[in-house]
Amino acid sequence: MxxxxxxxxxxxxxxxxxxxxxxxxxxxxxxxxxxxxxxxxxxxxxxxxxxxxxxxxxxxxxxxxxxxxxxxxxxxxxxxxxxxxxxxxxxxxxxxxxxxxxxxxxxxxxxxxxxxxxxxxxxxxxxxxxxxxxxxxxxxxxxxxxxxxxxxxxxxxxxxxxxxxxxxxxxxxxxxxxxxxxxxxxxxxxxxADAIAKAESLELPQDLSAVFWFSSPDSSVDPYVAGRLGAPGYMMEKLGIRNVIQSDEEWPIVGWESIARSDPDLIVIARMDRRRFPADDIEEKLNFLHSDPVTREMTAVQNGNIVEMDAHAMSATMRTIIGLESLADALTTLSF
Known part of the structure; x- marks a missing residue:
């Protein structure tokens, strides 16, 4: 109710x-x-x-x-x-x-x-x-x-x-x-409410941080990542996670060097059928994260703390609640 x-x-x-x-x-x-x-x-x-x-x-x-x-x-x-x-x-x-x-x-x-x-x-x-x-x-x-x-x-x-x-x-x-x-x-x-309660029961680290990667024009160039005020920002705030991206833009372009310096504990990547850009393919994202000399040294990549989420859940939609649930479920399986 x-x-x-x-x-x-x-x-x-x-x-x-x-x-x-x-x-x-x-x-x-x-x-x-x-x-x-x-x-x-x-x-x-x-x-x-x-x-x-x-x-x-x-x-x-x-x-x-x-x-x-x-x-x-x-x-x-x-x-x-x-x-x-x-x-x-x-x-x-x-x-x-x-x-x-x-x-x-x-x-x-x-x-x-x-x-x-x-x-x-x-x-x-x-x-x-x-x-x-x-x-x-x-x-x-x-x-x-x-x-x-x-x-x-x-x-x-x-x-x-x-x-x-x-x-x-x-x-x-x-x-x-x-x-x-x-x-x-x-x-x-x-x-x-159930998803938020599940995350609260996990006693996550106080300064747990994350970045949401939607896509990139090419896997080797700066990515579109979630700003702090959109649907991913809502998910992170409700589950006690700090967004390392503080832009008010919905999907700002941010360099990987800057993201790596922030060194988020968790990387959430979009899974989609759309193929406007090569990096729409989730396998392209994963290959890049594990092979690029900058991203492969990030804590989240080293620890395997990469979560896949439907791209549609990252938009401000009914699916955002499903994304909230899937992220809460993923947090139960990860260690920080």
Whole structure:
């Protein structure tokens, strides 16, 4: 169950128009990432641009409304293998504007503002809205985040799962499935609490430190690592781990020499199916860590304290809670 204090914190993010309602009172209006959106009824269909939106809609029992998906980092959650196999994947990465529009969706649900935003790589929100297609961007990518800085954006405050839960609850309201939304949030809250309790029971070293490596344009060049305010920063803070990267950027580029000087006790590396860069391959990451003259001398590499985590869990998504669980489990098997 969700404790009362946490529940109040989560509810503070939600418009009063649908709080604690059994059914949605249409028309429903929301302020989504700075844009007012309005629904006269539940959308009959949706295209997702981002795995986060896809898996949330599946989790809300709305797979029958999804007519196309795109932007995948990892395989779909196992419980959705069957339903996902029957839904068209428009692209592994960015879909074209035409491919999305051709599905004639009532809603485009996007994980990242840089896909569907002011300079969206797929299209701007205005381009979709001019065609009568409403857009929804997951709040976890814009609440406490400035995406105008370029790249993956900069956090203006620390990520919290409350932003993910806000997205779940708003999508549940949009599609009039509030009960499913409440159940999903409650389940994630309980799993979050269990993972934190597991780490607390381990009596980890006081100054345990880590770095999260997402990818690199090439395994031999400076990596994209997690800043202190994103989803990995949240995981580390909750499990009592110090992030050696103190940047507010979501995924800053930091030199290996600098990381080696910080000498983290733990290295968490992203596992993904995406292949934009050679270092997207986890074997490339492992080979580099063990062969490079700088990284192979790091304490974490010497001690074998390298943890693999699904890349999608390192983003601000529902999967972040799964990442929190997997990291807590990994800590039970490591020695420091």
């Amino acid at each position: 969700i404790n009362a204090q946490r529940l109040l914190a989560i509810l503070a993010f939600f418009p009063s128009s649908f709080l604690m309602a059994d059914t949605t009172d249409y028309p429903l209006s929301l302020n989504n990432c700075g844009t007012e959106i309005r629904f006269s009824s539940a959308p009959e269909s949706a295209v997702t641009v981002g795995q986060s939106a896809t898996e949330i809609l599946y989790s809300l029992g709305l797979s029958d409304r999804v007519v196309g998906t795109s932007v995948w980092f990892n395989p779909v959650l196992p419980e959705f293998n069957e339903v996902n196999a029957g839904i068209e994947r428009l692209a592994d990465n960015d879909p074209s504007f035409e491919s999305v529009v051709n599905r004639r969706p009532g809603l485009v649900a996007a994980q990242y503002e840089w896909h569907v935003g002011p300079t969206g790589s797929v299209a701007s929100r205005e381009q979709f809205h001019e065609l009568g297609i409403t857009t929804y961007i997951m709040p976890a990518d814009c609440d406490t985040k400035d995406n105008s800085t370029g790249g993956d954006g900069t956090r203006t405050a620390a990520f919290s799962p409350a932003h993910v839960y806000k997205g779940i609850t708003e999508l549940a309201a949009i599609f009039d499935v509030q009960e499913a939304g409440e159940a999903l949030v409650a389940d994630l809250e309980a799993r979050q």
